[in-house]
Amino acid sequence: MDTIAAISTSLGAGAIGIVRLSGGQALSIALRFFSSSRVKRAEDVVPNHLGLGTFTDGDVHEQCMMVYFRAPRSYTGEDMVEFHVHGGSYLARRVLEALIGAGARLAAPGEFTRRAFLAGKMSLDEAEGVRAMISAESEAELREAYSLMSGRFDDRIDEILRTLTEVLSTMEASLDYPEEMEDEADDSMEKAAAVREEMRKLLSSYGVGKLIKGGVTVAILGKTNVGKSSLLNRLLGYPRAIVSDVHGTTRDVVGESIVYKGVKINLLDTAGLRETTDSVESIGIARSLDAAHSADVVIYVSESGKEEDKKEIEKVLSCLDKVLLVNNKIDILGKGQGGINISAKTGEGIETLLDEVLRLTVGEGRTAETLTEERHADCIRRALAALERGIAAFHKESTECVLVDLRESIDALSEIGGGNATENIINDVFRRFCVGK
Ligand SMILES: Nc1nc2c(ncn2[C@@H]2O[C@H](COP(=O)(O)OP(=O)(O)OP(=O)(O)O)[C@@H](O)[C@H]2O)c(=O)[nH]1
Numbered sequence: 197m198d199t200i201a202a203i204s205t206s207l208g209a210g211a212i213g214i215v216r217l218s219g220g221q222a223l224s225i226a227l228r229f230f231s232s233s234r235v236k237r238a239e240d241v242v243p244n245h246l247g248l249g250t251f252t253d254g255d256v257h258e259q260c261m262m263v264y265f266r267a268p269r270s271y272t273g274e275d276m277v278e279f280h281v282h283g284g285s286y287l288a289r290r291v292l293e294a295l296i297g298a299g300a301r302l303a304a305p306g307e308f309t310r311r312a313f314l315a316g317k318m319s320l321d322e323a324e325g326v327r328a329m330i331s332a333e334s335e336a337e338l339r340e341a342y343s344l345m346s347g348r349f350d351d352r353i354d355e356i357l358r359t360l361t362e363v364l365s366t367m368e369a370s371l372d373y374p375e376e377m378e379d380e381a382d383d384s385m386e387k388a389a390a391v392r393e394e395m396r397k398l399l400s401s402y403g404v405g406k407l408i409k410g411g412v413t414v415a416i417l418g419k420t421n422v423g424k425s426s427l428l429n430r431l432l433g434y435p436r437a438i439v440s441d442v443h444g445t446t447r448d449v450v451g452e453s454i455v456y457k458g459v460k461i462n463l464l465d466t467a468g469l470r471e472t473t474d475s476v477e478s479i480g481i482a483r484s485l486d487a488a489h490s491a492d493v494v495i496y497v498s499e500s501g502k503e504e505d506k507k508e509i510e511k512v513l514s515c516l517d518k519v520l521l522v523n524n525k526i527d528i529l530g531k532g533q534g535g536i537n538i539s540a541k542t543g544e545g546i547e548t549l550l551d552e553v554l555r556l557t558v559g560e561g562r563t564a565e566t567l568t569e570e571r572h573a574d575c576i577r578r579a580l581a582a583l584e585r586g587i588a589a590f591h592k593e594s595t596e597c598v599l600v601d602l603r604e605s606i607d608a609l610s611e612i613g614g615g616n617a618t619e620n621i622i623n624d625v626f627r628r629f630c631v632g633k
């Protein structure tokens with residue numbers, strides 16, 4: 197394979213910039229520019245040692261560090277070189293240009309990791325874990341990403357695959373010797389049923405997994421002046437939205453995120469609900485309702501103790517899934533009946549409110565492995581559907597059909613690790629990586 201190069205650190209001012217090379221020519225290209233008192237020729241380079249030297253390209257001289265990873269003991273499994281140069285996007289770009297001028301090719305997004313996958317250094321879902329680690333924004337997300345990247349999730353899938361393969365070979369044998377193998381076939385189907393449960397459990401964790409990955413979206417809804425924007429500001433810890441005692445202050449949806457107990461929460465403050473003839477405010481109110489419908493949880497704020505027209509609230513909230521009723525301003529109005537009592541002004545009750553948001557969404561007890569990737573969920577859905585068909589076929593005593601369904605189930609599940617993933621699937625996974633990873 198040709199030798200690829202890219203800047204692996206983010207562009208912009210920083211303490212260091214890393215420029216990477218991977219491929220058969222990595223070391224020879226690197227040594228056209230790098231020299232030090234110890235390193236004159238390729239034989240002088242000690243693998244896995246970071247050495248100080250000078251990168252020289254025409255008039256450009258840069259004191260930098262270089263490290264060489266010899267194949268196959270590198271991230272990609274190929275010969276790799278990294279230059280650690282002083283931070284600053286121009287310098288790193290200049291080094292990259294020199295390497296490309298000397299025969300390296302600019303790497304495509306995720307191409308280093310793709311090569312690692314092709315070299316058998318990691319499975320496809322582990323590669324997805326690498327990407328998830330990079331984009332994680334909360335502790336919960338990081339934990340799930342690590343489970344993917346470290347192969348814990350992969351191990352669980354492999355275990356299911358092993359069982360299914362065993363079931364398949366027993367059923368294949370029972371096709372030839374139906375009478376002798378009757379008991380074994382029955383046992384196998386019990387195993388298949390256990391695997392079915394396992395797959396169902398994994399799939400049901402996807403709801404939570406999605407929330408952990410994308411964050412829990414919470415819309416703050418209510419009439420004008422009840423303190424929605426004050427609540428948003430209190431949750432963020434700084435005055436993001438305008439607060440005033442004028443009714444109809446907020447016109448647009450204001451969105452910001454926080455991390456609470458390791459979970460990302462996307463907050464949406466919305467325009468207060470009221471009858472209005474103002475065309476701009478009407479648009480704002482329509483957006484409030486859209487935000488409420490797209491949210492995972494709606495916090496409906498009222499002023500504590502103030503009766504609101506029940507029918508009117510019903511109209512707004514009836515089709516919403518998860519609603520938390522909140523009585524605000526308890527510092528001046530006292531606690532209300534029903535709902536969570538808070539004061540956006542003093543902060544009282546805010547933790548209770550956030551705990552309730554988590555309880556309604558990600559719950560308290562998370563399972564060992566949570567499904568976070570749509571691609572994996574899709575594979576398991578197909579594998580489960582095929583397995584269910586197979587189990588049904590067994591009870592109708594059609595072993596040929598059972599075999600077809602079992603094979604389909606195994607194929608779908610194998611796609612997770614990338615064993616039989618098509619070029620399209622692989623392209624799709626790595627397309628979403630950044631350049632240099
Ligand atoms: N005492 C007290 N005042 C509050 C509290 N929350 C909000 N307020 C006051 O209530 C008024 C309205 O607050 P906002 O946060 O702007 O209300 P809103 O619901 O966003 O209003 P709109 O944007 O017009 O829909 C302001 O004067 C706030 O200072 C609270 O917990 N206690």
Ligand SMILES: [Mg+2]
Pocket residue numbers: 424425426437438439445446465466467468
């Ligand atoms: Mg407001």
